Amino acid sequence: MSIRGKAVIVGAYEHPRREIPDRTIAQIHREVAVGALTDAGLTLADVDAYFCDSMAGFGPITMAEHLGLAARYVDSTETGGSSYLAHVGHAAAAIAAGKCRVALITLAGRPRTGGAAPGGTARMGGTPEAGFEQVGIFSPVGNYALAASRHMHEFGTTSEQLAWIKVAASEHAQHNPHALLQDVVTVEDVVGSPMIADPLHRLDCCVVTDGGGALVVVHPDVARDLGRSGAAVLGHGEALKHTDAGRIDLTWSAARWSGPAAFAEAGVAPDDIQYASIYDSFTITVLIALEDLGFCEKGQGGAFVADGALRSPGGRLPFNTDGGGLCNNHPANRGGMTKVIEAVRQLRGEAHPAVQVPGCELALAHGTGGALSTRHGSATLILGAWTR
Amino acid sequence: MSELPAPVPPHNPEAAPFWEGLAEGRLVLPVCDACGHHVWYPRSWCPVCQHESVTWTPMSGRGTVYARTLLHRSMGPWRDAAPYVIAYVELAEGPRVLTNVVADDPASVQIGDPVEAVFVPVDRRDGDADPDITTLLRFRPA
Numbered sequence: 001m002s003i004r005g006k007a008v009i010v011g012a013y014e015h016p017r018r019e020i021p022d023r024t025i026a027q028i029h030r031e032v033a034v035g036a037l038t039d040a041g042l043t044l045a046d047v048d049a050y051f052c053d054s055m056a057g058f059g060p061i062t063m064a065e066h067l068g069l070a071a072r073y074v075d076s077t078e079t080g081g082s083s084y085l086a087h088v089g090h091a092a093a094a095i096a097a098g099k100c101r102v103a104l105i106t107l108a109g110r111p112r113t114g115g116a117a118p119g120g121t122a123r124m125g126g127t128p129e130a131g132f133e134q135v136g137i138f139s140p141v142g143n144y145a146l147a148a149s150r151h152m153h154e155f156g157t158t159s160e161q162l163a164w165i166k167v168a169a170s171e172h173a174q175h176n177p178h179a180l181l182q183d184v185v186t187v188e189d190v191v192g193s194p195m196i197a198d199p200l201h202r203l204d205c206c207v208v209t210d211g212g213g214a215l216v217v218v219h220p221d222v223a224r225d226l227g228r229s230g231a232a233v234l235g236h237g238e239a240l241k242h243t244d245a246g247r248i249d250l251t252w253s254a255a256r257w258s259g260p261a262a263f264a265e266a267g268v269a270p271d272d273i274q275y276a277s278i279y280d281s282f283t284i285t286v287l288i289a290l291e292d293l294g295f296c297e298k299g300q301g302g303a304f305v306a307d308g309a310l311r312s313p314g315g316r317l318p319f320n321t322d323g324g325g326l327c328n329n330h331p332a333n334r335g336g337m338t339k340v341i342e343a344v345r346q347l348r349g350e351a352h353p354a355v356q357v358p359g360c361e362l363a364l365a366h367g368t369g370g371a372l373s374t375r376h377g378s379a380t381l382i383l384g385a386w387t388r
Numbered sequence: 389m390s391e392l393p394a395p396v397p398p399h400n401p402e403a404a405p406f407w408e409g410l411a412e413g414r415l416v417l418p419v420c421d422a423c424g425h426h427v428w429y430p431r432s433w434c435p436v437c438q439h440e441s442v443t444w445t446p447m448s449g450r451g452t453v454y455a456r457t458l459l460h461r462s463m464g465p466w467r468d469a470a471p472y473v474i475a476y477v478e479l480a481e482g483p484r485v486l487t488n489v490v491a492d493d494p495a496s497v498q499i500g501d502p503v504e505a506v507f508v509p510v511d512r513r514d515g516d517a518d519p520d521i522t523t524l525l526r527f528r529p530a
Contacts (some may be wrong), residue, residue, distance in 0.1 A: 058520075099459050131397030132429040134524070136459065136466040137486050142474050145457035153455075153499045197474075198495075200460040202503050245435045246428030246483025250476070373455070373476075374486065 001153040001235060002265055003362035006038040007103075008223040008386050010230040011040030011216030014322075014337075018180045018329060020210040021113040026066050028212050030055065033067055036214035041226045042102060047216075049073035051087035054330065055109065056146050063106070064227045067325045073100040079238070079377025080369025081279060081334035084215070086379040089338060091237030093218040100178035108212030131244075133374070139203055140281060146199035146373040148284040152199060154215040154299065159199055161302030162283040163190035165319050166203050168310035169280065173323025176350040180207045181327040190283075204283040206324075211331035224388050226311020230358040231363070234268070235382035242375040251299075253368055254378035255292035263294070266382035268362060273382075275346040275357045276317050277339035279325040285368050286310075290317075293366060293380065312355040321346065321355035336367035340381065347371035347385040352381025359384045392472055392488055392526075393465040396510045396519040403430040405444035410523035414506045415449045417483065418442035449505035451512035452480040452529060453489065456497055471499045477527050488526045497529065504530040 015034030020028060029052075037043055050071040056063040060074040073256040075090050077083055081121040084105055091103035137143055151157045167187055190203040203244040223230060239257035242248070263269060270293060278286045278293075287301040295317055297303040304316075311317030322328045325335040345351045363383045369374035398405070400500045409416030420434035421441045433440050456475040466472075473489040475497065489497045490506060508524045 061522055129429050129519075131403075132398055133486050134395055135394065135486055136462055136469070136472060137474060138463050138466070140410065142457055142459045145459075146455040146476060149457055149499060150455040182437060195458075195460050197460065200457075237496070243486075244427070245425060245431075246485070248476070 003092040003096050004373055005232050006096035007114050007217050007222055007233045008230045009215055009344050010038035010218050010223050010226055010228050012339045012341045013039050014213045016178050017209040019113050019208040022271045025108050029106045032212045033212035034108050036216045040216045046102050049103035051075045051105040054078040054082045056172040081336045082369030082377045082379040083369030084336040085367040086238045092233040095219050101222055102349050103217040110210040111333050112208050112210045114187050141197045141200055143371040144282045144284055145200045146321045147250040150198050154288045157302040159191045160187050161306045164305045165283040165286045168188050169324045169326040172321045172355050173327035176323045176328050177353040179323040179328040182210055191250050193356040197276055200293040206281050206326050209329050209331050213337040229348050230386045231344045231383040231387040235262040235266030236385045238239040238379040240377050250373055253288050255289045258380040259293040262380035272362055273364045274360050276319045277334050277343045278319050279366055279368040280326045285288040318357050321351050339365045343383050394511045394524050406430040407521045410525055413507050415447040416444050416448055419442045419445045426481045426483045426491050428485050443507045448480045449502055450454050451477040452497050453501045454478040454484050477503055480526050490526050490528050502530040525526040
């Protein structure tokens, strides 16, 4: 069985604020839930399936209670920032299997004004590897810098090449009035910014923002009764990569597995993709994913991005046209939700006109959650423009 | 710059031979009795072939730097120790170990450098009970 074309994203909503000191996280969940359902032409009463991460409460139970949901299907798969792409795939599978018809996925958090430390690696206390990895990494940047160092060593990738990823994101973000960082930056700005974890500079890192987002995934029959265009779920793949009992190779990510699975299910190839949302916690996260997803050969990511490939419009692979996590938004330290939302905008033709890919029919959204250089989850979606 | 903190790891009887080895100044790892894999991080069985038994075996303590970062900013008790080196060290016997490389000049530590194990006493505070883990594994330039 395949999920190809058996579910449609008909609602997508990104919280417009980046600092939200006056709301609880539960309030933000509800705001984005209502936002996405309103976008779809639905209400909370229509929802029969609910998906969230492990930060939302006691699994999905407490937030379902808070929202007043009557869910007959729930899932709180936790793969860090890639969770929400996995949730879309799981929702599509559940809809295809007849388990539900209207699935709601929400994300909310307040790391910017709520006092939480950046990143998702602080919850290590009870995990089995914790006692063997007391090396002083408290923010993901130290972890991701390890992969960057190895990629540079093996393939000659440079800081200037990585910087082009941030440059392209900033060029897109200048058109997004909600973006936290709206100023265009240069390669010189990036490599001249303070070194945080060598070889990664401050401007190689994503923003820390409050906020969230939500998605509504429905059966095609439900979608046809609504007045809205959307994004058909054509393919989904997910995978985990870990230290493999000491055999870890830092030059590639779990996208090496999740990408081909998603492409195979959709029946398309990397060359067919017109727009890509690529998880951008750090510049190196993008570079390695681009290679693993097949947009260029392994080791050629630096040359690929330095050629302006990521710019929209006009690049070979327009990416993150909202400004991505590097400039726009990385709500709750988790960038996967916004990756799907911008892909839906592109497929609806509702991205900012300055960065809209003309005639965008086929898009990819990819998430990398957890810690690239130790253990992480990848999830890849192939989405197609859908109209009634 | 100050010494790196050396917090006491969580109690872990499954890896007791590893921790006891460190206390004696030796790096002891589980080696699978079936496939010969050197397991990192230490476990009492082999997650590669799923064989149930391992032999805890002394290693050379030597390796090379496989990946490294110089962390310029940190927090908590580690803040004053920055900048410090976080690295994967590839042991001569094969496994890649996430660790710190302690050097007089942290910025000089590079991929490919030879390193050797050092055995670091854990930090104890007055009034602490004796921890069952007394020694941590780190590396230094060889």
